[in-house]
Amino acid sequence: MELLDVPVPLMLTKIFRYIDISKETFINNLKEVVAIPSISCDMKHRGDVMKMLRWIEKALKNVGAKTELCETVTQNYEKGKTISQPPILLATTGNDSKKKTLCVYGHVDVKNAQMEDGWDSDPFIMVQRNGKLCGRGTTDDKGPILCWIQVLEAFLKMKVPVPINIKFVIEGMHEIGSQGLNKLIVSKRNTFFSGIDYCCITDGYWLGTVKPCLTYGLRGLCYFTVEVTGGKKILDSGHFGGAVYEPLHDLIFMLNSLVDLNGDIDIPGLDKDIAPMTPTEESLYKNIDVDTEEIRRVLGVPKVKYEDCRIDHLMSRWRRPSLSVHGIEKVPSDPGVHTIIPNRAIGKFSIRIVPNQKPERVKEFVITYLDRLFDVRRSPNRMKVEMIFSAPAWVGDPTCSYNFKAAQKAVCIAYKMKPDLIREGGTVPIASRLHQVTGSSVLLLPIGAADDGAHGNDEKLNVSNYIGGHKMVAAYLYELGIKR
Amino acid sequence: MELLDVPVPLMLTKIFRYIDISKETFINNLKEVVAIPSISCDMKHRGDVMKMLRWIEKALKNVGAKTELCETVTQNYEKGKTISQPPILLATTGNDSKKKTLCVYGHVDVKNAQMEDGWDSDPFIMVQRNGKLCGRGTTDDKGPILCWIQVLEAFLKMKVPVPINIKFVIEGMHEIGSQGLNKLIVSKRNTFFSGIDYCCITDGYWLGTVKPCLTYGLRGLCYFTVEVTGGKKILDSGHFGGAVYEPLHDLIFMLNSLVDLNGDIDIPGLDKDIAPMTPTEESLYKNIDVDTEEIRRVLGVPKVKYEDCRIDHLMSRWRRPSLSVHGIEKVPSDPGVHTIIPNRAIGKFSIRIVPNQKPERVKEFVITYLDRLFDVRRSPNRMKVEMIFSAPAWVGDPTCSYNFKAAQKAVCIAYKMKPDLIREGGTVPIASRLHQVTGSSVLLLPIGAADDGAHGNDEKLNVSNYIGGHKMVAAYLYELGIKR
Numbered sequence: 001m002e003l004l005d006v007p008v009p010l011m012l013t014k015i016f017r018y019i020d021i022s023k024e025t026f027i028n029n030l031k032e033v034v035a036i037p038s039i040s041c042d043m044k045h046r047g048d049v050m051k052m053l054r055w056i057e058k059a060l061k062n063v064g065a066k067t068e069l070c071e072t073v074t075q076n077y078e079k080g081k082t083i084s085q086p087p088i089l090l091a092t093t094g095n096d097s098k099k100k101t102l103c104v105y106g107h108v109d110v111k112n113a114q115m116e117d118g119w120d121s122d123p124f125i126m127v128q129r130n131g132k133l134c135g136r137g138t139t140d141d142k143g144p145i146l147c148w149i150q151v152l153e154a155f156l157k158m159k160v161p162v163p164i165n166i167k168f169v170i171e172g173m174h175e176i177g178s179q180g181l182n183k184l185i186v187s188k189r190n191t192f193f194s195g196i197d198y199c200c201i202t203d204g205y206w207l208g209t210v211k212p213c214l215t216y217g218l219r220g221l222c223y224f225t226v227e228v229t230g231g232k233k234i235l236d237s238g239h240f241g242g243a244v245y246e247p248l249h250d251l252i253f254m255l256n257s258l259v260d261l262n263g264d265i266d267i268p269g270l271d272k273d274i275a276p277m278t279p280t281e282e283s284l285y286k287n288i289d290v291d292t293e294e295i296r297r298v299l300g301v302p303k304v305k306y307e308d309c310r311i312d313h314l315m316s317r318w319r320r321p322s323l324s325v326h327g328i329e330k331v332p333s334d335p336g337v338h339t340i341i342p343n344r345a346i347g348k349f350s351i352r353i354v355p356n357q358k359p360e361r362v363k364e365f366v367i368t369y370l371d372r373l374f375d376v377r378r379s380p381n382r383m384k385v386e387m388i389f390s391a392p393a394w395v396g397d398p399t400c401s402y403n404f405k406a407a408q409k410a411v412c413i414a415y416k417m418k419p420d421l422i423r424e425g426g427t428v429p430i431a432s433r434l435h436q437v438t439g440s441s442v443l444l445l446p447i448g449a450a451d452d453g454a455h456g457n458d459e460k461l462n463v464s465n466y467i468g469g470h471k472m473v474a475a476y477l478y479e480l481g482i483k484r
Numbered sequence: 485m486e487l488l489d490v491p492v493p494l495m496l497t498k499i500f501r502y503i504d505i506s507k508e509t510f511i512n513n514l515k516e517v518v519a520i521p522s523i524s525c526d527m528k529h530r531g532d533v534m535k536m537l538r539w540i541e542k543a544l545k546n547v548g549a550k551t552e553l554c555e556t557v558t559q560n561y562e563k564g565k566t567i568s569q570p571p572i573l574l575a576t577t578g579n580d581s582k583k584k585t586l587c588v589y590g591h592v593d594v595k596n597a598q599m600e601d602g603w604d605s606d607p608f609i610m611v612q613r614n615g616k617l618c619g620r621g622t623t624d625d626k627g628p629i630l631c632w633i634q635v636l637e638a639f640l641k642m643k644v645p646v647p648i649n650i651k652f653v654i655e656g657m658h659e660i661g662s663q664g665l666n667k668l669i670v671s672k673r674n675t676f677f678s679g680i681d682y683c684c685i686t687d688g689y690w691l692g693t694v695k696p697c698l699t700y701g702l703r704g705l706c707y708f709t710v711e712v713t714g715g716k717k718i719l720d721s722g723h724f725g726g727a728v729y730e731p732l733h734d735l736i737f738m739l740n741s742l743v744d745l746n747g748d749i750d751i752p753g754l755d756k757d758i759a760p761m762t763p764t765e766e767s768l769y770k771n772i773d774v775d776t777e778e779i780r781r782v783l784g785v786p787k788v789k790y791e792d793c794r795i796d797h798l799m800s801r802w803r804r805p806s807l808s809v810h811g812i813e814k815v816p817s818d819p820g821v822h823t824i825i826p827n828r829a830i831g832k833f834s835i836r837i838v839p840n841q842k843p844e845r846v847k848e849f850v851i852t853y854l855d856r857l858f859d860v861r862r863s864p865n866r867m868k869v870e871m872i873f874s875a876p877a878w879v880g881d882p883t884c885s886y887n888f889k890a891a892q893k894a895v896c897i898a899y900k901m902k903p904d905l906i907r908e909g910g911t912v913p914i915a916s917r918l919h920q921v922t923g924s925s926v927l928l929l930p931i932g933a934a935d936d937g938a939h940g941n942d943e944k945l946n947v948s949n950y951i952g953g954h955k956m957v958a959a960y961l962y963e964l965g966i967k968r
Contacts, residue, residue, distance in 0.1 A: 177821075219722065223821065232784030236939070238703065238910025241836050242748075242806030243789050243797060249747045252809065256740040261861055263733045264726075295727075300716030301827075303864035305727050313727060322726030324825050325736065327816030332832075337661075337707065337873065338810040339834060343785075348816075350823060352725050377745055380787035389821065426722025455720075 034135040040109035049172040052108040063152040072180025086172035094165035107174030138461040139448035144202035163481020215444035216398035217423030219352040275356040318423035359390035394432035401441035410475035487900040518619040524593035533656040536592040547636040556664025570656035578649035591658030622945040623932035628686035647965020699928035700882035701907030703836040707873040759840040802907035843874035878916035885925035894959035
C-alpha cells in the first residue's frame with residue numbers, strides 16, 4: 001500500500017510526541033480497566049460496571065471535565081425481581097461558545113468471557129502478545145474510550161488548547177441493549193444534547209487489518225419471534241406421533257417460507273421501500289479494497305455469496321436486507337436423543353433492514369405474510385408472530401459533511417492513508433438516535449482492526465491501532481476545530 | 485361398564501385373599517424401592533441402580549429363585565471416560581420339565597425426577613393421594629416387577645404350587661437404551677433363553693383408566709440426524725447476514741420437506757412396505773372402546789387427527805408410520821435474544837415404523853431423498869444424514885396364541901372385564917428380540933393406567949391397579965399352567 005506524504009500540523013507534533021512517549025502508560029491504563037470485569041449481562045458484575053463508570057468519571061475529571069452520573073430506569077431481570085441499572089455518565093470538557101461542540105459516545109461494559117471459551121490467557125488480565133493487547137474489552141470499547149481521555153491529557157500536558165468542546169456519553173449497558181439510554185437522550189434533548197455540531201462513535205472495526213476506514217452507514221434490525229403452541233403437554237412421539245398436529249412441523253414450515261432456495265428473503269412487499277442506489281453511493285463502493293476470497297478464508301465458509309463481484313458482496317452485507325434464523329426456543333438443543341413432540345416452539349429470526357425501510361412497515365409485511373401462510377396450512381395449533389425489537393437503519397452523508405472530511409484528513413495525518421468510506425451490516429441504534437436528536441452529522445470512527453474478535457475469545461487490540469487511534473483522535477479534534 | 489360374572493378358580497381364591505390382606509405390606513415394599521433413586525441416565529446414581537438390582541435379587545431369592553448377575557459391556561459416557569454398566573439380573577423359579585416356562589422382562593431403572601419438574605411431593609418419597617401411589621418408578625416399572633415377586637410369595641405362603649416355571653430378565657439400563665441387553669440375550673440363546681414357551685413384558689399402559697388391555701403390537705423406530713455445516717465459526721448476522729449461505733436455512737428446508745402440509749410423511753417410497761390390513765386386524769379395531777374427544781381433552785390439544793373416526797385415529801397411532809422432529813442441536817434454545825448465524829445445525833427426527841417396514845429400507849429412502857433435495861438446493865454447505873438408532877416394529881398373534889388367551893382369561897378373572905386387544909405406538913425393542921430368540925409368543929401385559937404419567941412429573945400407580953395387577957398376574961400364571 002502506497003503511503004501518502006501528509007505533513008503533521010505543527011500544533012499536533014507535540015501531541016503526537018506525548019502520545020509516543022506515553023505508550024507504556026497508556027497500555028498500563030488499559031490493563032487497569034480490563035481488570036475490572038464490567039460484564040453487563042451478569043447481575044453479579046453490576047458492581048464492576050459501576051466501578052468502571054467511576055474509573056472513567058475520575059479520569060475525565062482529571063482532564064478537566066464536568067461530570068454527572070444520571071440514574072436511569074429500573075430493570076426487571078427475573079419474574080418479580082428488579083435491579084437498579086448502572087447510571088449513564090455524561091461529561092463536558094470545554095465550554096467555549098466560539099468553538100464547535102462534538103458529542104462522543106462509548107461504553108464501558110463488556111460481554112462475558114471465561115477461559116473455557118478458548119482464551120489463551122485470563123480474559124481479564126491483559127497481556128501483550130506479538131504486538132497485540134489481548135483481553136476482554138481492549139477493542140470493545142475500553143481501548144477507544146481511553147484514546148479520547150488520554151488525548152485530552154496530551155493537550156493538557158502539552159499546554160495546547162483543545163480545539164473543540166466535547167460532550168461525552170458513556171454507558172454501561174450497551175451489550176444488553178442500552179436500556180434507559182434512549183429515554184435519557186430524549187429527556188435531555190434541550191439541555192445536554194443541544195448545541196452539538198458533530199457526533200462521533202468510536203465503535204466498529206476496519207474492513208481489513210491494514211487500512212483505516214470511516215463508517216457512514218449501518219443496517220437496522222427487526223427482531224421477530226414466531227410461536228406455535230399445540231397442547232398443554234410435551235407428548236411422546238411413540239404414543240402420539242401421527243395423531244396430533246405437531247407445533248414444530250408448523251414452525252419449520254413457517255420459517256422455511258421466509259427465504260427462497262438461495263436463502264434470500266421471500267416475503268412479499270419487503271423489497272418495496274429499499275433506498276435506490278445513487279451514483280455517489282455507487283462510486284463509494286468502487287473505491288473499496290476488499291477481497292472476497294480473503295473474507296471466505298477468514299470466515300472459513302465454503303463459499304460466500306457474490307464471490308465474483310466485490311461490490312455485490314459488500315452491498316449484500318451493507319445495503320440490502322437479509323434474514324437470519326437464530327434459534328428455536330422450547331425445543332431441545334443438547335446432544336441427547338429425544339423422542340418428544342414439543343408442545344410449543346418459538347422460532348427467532350431477524351431482518352437487517354436498510355435505509356428507507358421502516359420497522360413498522362417491515363413488521364406489517366412479515367405478520368401479514370405469516371398469518372396468511374398459517375391460514376393456508378389449516379393447522380389447529382395457535383400461531384403468534386411478534387416483532388420484539390427494532391431499530392432503524394442509519395446512513396450518514398460522507399461526501400458532503402465536514403465531520404467526515406475532518407476525519408478523513410485526520411486519518412491521512414495519523415496513518416498516511418486515505419480511509420475507506422464504508423458501511424457496516426450490524427446495528428448500532430445510538431447512531432440514528434444521535435442524528436435524530438442533535439440534528440448533526442454522525443460518524444463512526446473505528447479504532448480496532450477487522451480481526452480483533454470483539455465478542456469472541458482472545459479479543460485484542462493491536463498496539464499500533466491503540467497508539468494510532470490516539471493520533472487519529474487528536475488529529476480529528478484538530479481538524480474539527482479549524483476555523484472554516 | 486358391564487361386569488362379567490367370571491368365577492375365581494378355587495386355587496386362586498387363597499392367592500387373592502393373601503394379596504388382599506398383604507395390601508399394606510405390598511405398598512410399603514413399593515415405597516421402599518421408590519426410595520432408591522435408580523436413575524440410569526445420571527452416572528452419579530449408578531450405585532443406586534446396583535442397589536435396586538441387589539434388592540430385587542434378594543427378593544427373588546426369598547421366593548426361591550436362582551439368580552445370576554451378568555456383567556455386560558463397558559459404556560463410553562464421555563470422550564475417553566468409561567464406566568462399567570450395571571449387570572443384568574437373570575433369575576429362575578421352578579425347573580419342572582412337565583410345566584411350561586414363561587420369560588418375564590422388567591427394568592428397575594427410572595428416568596430422572598426433581599421437584600423443579602413440577603412434582604407435588606418428593607419424587608423419591610412415595611406418598612398415597614386419593615387412591616394413587618405417587619412417586620418415580622411406581623408404574624414404570626418397579627410396581628409391576630413387585631407384582632410378579634409378591635405373587636410368587638403368595639403362592640409360596642399359601643402353599644400353592646406355582647403352575648409354571650419362570651425366567652426373569654431384569655435390567656437397569658432400560659431408560660437409556662438397554663445397552664448390552666441384546667448381546668446378552670444372543671449369547672445365552674441356547675442356555676438361559678432356551679426352552680421358553682411364552683414371554684411377558686409388564687410394560688405399557690391401559691388405553692384409558694378403567695378397562696384393562698393386552699398389547700399385541702408396537703411400532704419400531706428409525707432415528708435420524710441431519711447435520712448441515714457451513715463455516716468454522718458462529719457469525720454475527722449484522723456483519724455477514726446476506727453474504728453467507730446459512731446452515732440453519734438449509735436445515736429448515738430439509739426438515740420441512742419431510743412432511744406435507746398436514747404433517748404426514750412425504751418421503752417417496754416410505755409407504756411401500758407397510759403391511760396391509762387383514763380382516764382379523766380390522767375386527768380387533770372395531771371392538772376397542774376409545775373416545776377421540778376424551779383423548780383430545782387429556783392431551784390438551786386443540787384437535788386430534790381423524791377425530792371423527794375412532795379406527796383411523798387408532799391406526800394413525802399404532803399401525804401407520806409417523807414422523808416427528810424432536811429438536812435442533814448446536815442452535816440456541818434458551819429464552820435469550822440471539823443475533824448469531826449458527827455455523828452448524830443438527831436436526832433430529834424419527835420415524836415410527838410399522839410391520840413389514842425394514843429399518844434398512846427406511847434408511848435408504850430417507851437418505852436418498854434428502855441427498856437429492858440437498859442437490860436441488862445447490863447449497864455450498866456440507867450435509868450429512870445418519871440413522872443413529874433403529875428397532876423393528878413388533879406384532880404378536882393375539883387371536884391364536886394361547887399366551888393371549890390365558891392373559892385374556894386372567895383379566896376376566898381379576899377385573900371381571902374383557903381386555904381390549906390393542907397395539908401401542910411406542911417402541912420396546914425387547915419385544916421383537918424376545919420373539920426372535922425364543923420363537924415363542926410375546927405379550928405385553930400392562931398394569932398401569934393411561935394417566936400414570938410414566939416419564940413425567942407426579943408419576944403414579946393407582947392402588948387398584950397395583951392390587952389388581954397382582955391378581956391379574958396370579959390368574960395369568962394359573963391360566964398358563966393349565967394342562968391343555
